[in-house]
Amino acid sequence: MEKKTTLAILGGLIGVGAIILAIFGNPANMSICIACFIRDIAGGLKLQTAAPVQYIRPEILGIILGATITALIRKDFKATAGSSPAVRFILGFIMMVGALIFLGCSFRMIIRMGAGDLNAWVGLIGFLGGVATGTFFLKKGYSLGKSQETKIQSGFIVPIVTLIILGLSLATTIFAVSKMGPGSVHAPVLISLAVGLGIGVIGQLTRLCSTGAFRNVMLAKDFNLLIVFGSFFGVFLIYNIVTGNFNPSFVGQPIAHTNTLFNILGLYIFGFTGILAGGCPFRQLILTGQGSSDGAMTLLGLLLGAAFAHNFGLAAIVSTPDVVGGPTDKGVIVVVISIIALFVIAITNREKTKEKK
Amino acid sequence: MKILVTFHTTFNVLTLEKYAKLEKIEGRILPTPRKFSASCGLSWMGPYETELKLKEIIEKYNIEFDKIYELE
Numbered sequence: 001m002e003k004k005t006t007l008a009i010l011g012g013l014i015g016v017g018a019i020i021l022a023i024f025g026n027p028a029n030m031s032i033c034i035a036c037f038i039r040d041i042a043g044g045l046k047l048q049t050a051a052p053v054q055y056i057r058p059e060i061l062g063i064i065l066g067a068t069i070t071a072l073i074r075k076d077f078k079a080t081a082g083s084s085p086a087v088r089f090i091l092g093f094i095m096m097v098g099a100l101i102f103l104g105c106s107f108r109m110i111i112r113m114g115a116g117d118l119n120a121w122v123g124l125i126g127f128l129g130g131v132a133t134g135t136f137f138l139k140k141g142y143s144l145g146k147s148q149e150t151k152i153q154s155g156f157i158v159p160i161v162t163l164i165i166l167g168l169s170l171a172t173t174i175f176a177v178s179k180m181g182p183g184s185v186h187a188p189v190l191i192s193l194a195v196g197l198g199i200g201v202i203g204q205l206t207r208l209c210s211t212g213a214f215r216n217v218m219l220a221k222d223f224n225l226l227i228v229f230g231s232f233f234g235v236f237l238i239y240n241i242v243t244g245n246f247n248p249s250f251v252g253q254p255i256a257h258t259n260t261l262f263n264i265l266g267l268y269i270f271g272f273t274g275i276l277a278g279g280c281p282f283r284q285l286i287l288t289g290q291g292s293s294d295g296a297m298t299l300l301g302l303l304l305g306a307a308f309a310h311n312f313g314l315a316a317i318v319s320t321p322d323v324v325g326g327p328t329d330k331g332v333i334v335v336v337i338s339i340i341a342l343f344v345i346a347i348t349n350r351e352k353t354k355e356k357k
Numbered sequence: 358m359k360i361l362v363t364f365h366t367t368f369n370v371l372t373l374e375k376y377a378k379l380e381k382i383e384g385r386i387l388p389t390p391r392k393f394s395a396s397c398g399l400s401w402m403g404p405y406e407t408e409l410k411l412k413e414i415i416e417k418y419n420i421e422f423d424k425i426y427e428l429e
Contacts, residue, residue: 071395074395076395078395138367138368138371139371141368141371141372142368143366143367143368144366145366146365146366146421147365204395205391207388207391207395207396207397209397212397216388216399219367219371219386219399220385220386220387220388220399222387222388224388225388278397279397283397290395351368353372353375353418353419353420354418354419355417355418355419
């Protein structure tokens with residue numbers, strides 16, 4: 001799985017999956033966004049009550065189940081837990097806040113970049129800065145400790161809950177579904193689920209992780225994961241250019257805001273947290289799918305972070321011709337608190353070498 | 358032949374790297390090859406001849422590792 005051409009093909013396939021979702025009706029410049037879709041699921045589960053962003057996104061369920069199936073087939077499924085679970089929960093929470101200040105995770109950053117959204121290119125600076133800060137603390141001894149093998153049942157909890165939510169969303173109307181806004185715009189369920197499953201399989205095979213990709217470059221000068229992302233970006237960029245959807249500008253981009261500072265800070269928080277938590281939201285889904293209860297704790301943090309962000313008005317406001325957009329006053333405060341919290345977590349979780357006397 | 362040392366945490370592989378460099382032991386950090394792990398962790402790879410020296414460092418600095426593989 002480490003041959004560069006194989007990685008490039010698999011990254012390209014993720015790009016094709018994103019294109020399929022765009023063609024079949026997912027929101028503009030948001031055909032696949034892990035953070036946004038977890039946020040929509042928080043809405044579908046009525047954990048948050050923002051009417052435009054409520055929908056049980058089958059892509060997320062598919063990614064988890066795709067990872068579980070692949071891990072079981074490859075005998076990679078391993079129930080693990082116990083690596084600072086409460087810290088991971090908070091990191092998941094903060095990671096979602098960062099994503100919702102920027103309006104998207106690293107996947108959506110790539111998609112927005114590939115569509116010419118210059119706000120995302122600016123956000124990339126923050127993302128790289130966040131990853132570099134996290135990597136600096138890794139070098140200074142930051143660690144959440146090792147996870148332990150645990151009962152197999154613990155590893156299967158989230159995949160089973162995922163199956164139950166999938167079944168209920170297909171067979172009943174108990175979950176909230178937006179009637180307007182991004183949550184109401186989506187590809188047919190089976191297509192979303194199939195693409196999600198496919199991306200979950202690729203994620204498990206490649207260990208794809210946006211923050212991990214840059215961490216590997218900074219720590220090991222290894223570019224393999226960047227090849228996957230580069231290929232994903234390239235395929236999406238070509239699609240946008242060919243279809244006339246490449247519009248390089250800051251203003252008028254779908255579901256985006258033009259506040260440069262907070263586009264940078266949002267993704268700075270996201271990148272920093274991704275390193276401290278051992279992976280971006282996509283990686284957390286894959287880890288959870290292959291049995292990690294630590295990943296599940298981060299996922300829970302992401303879910304509740306999304307719920308809080310929308311219930312308490314922390315998420316940024318989309319720029320439109322009538323609205324400037326950008327972070328809310330409460331959002332600005334939470335950005336400051338989040339950055340302070342990340343530094344406190346990074347500094348206080350450092351380990352020291354114990355030389356034998 | 359080479360040896361591959363895998364770890365449970367990034368802290369431990371970076372600690373090994375630090376002391377291996379100090380002792381001028383050949384080798385480098387790399388993402389753990391996929392066939393050895395589904396995790397996204399980092400490992401240390403070096404010439405087979407360095408195994409004893411590495412084990413001395415691991416022992417001296419109490420570095421917790423997962424496994425040591427010998428690779429063709």
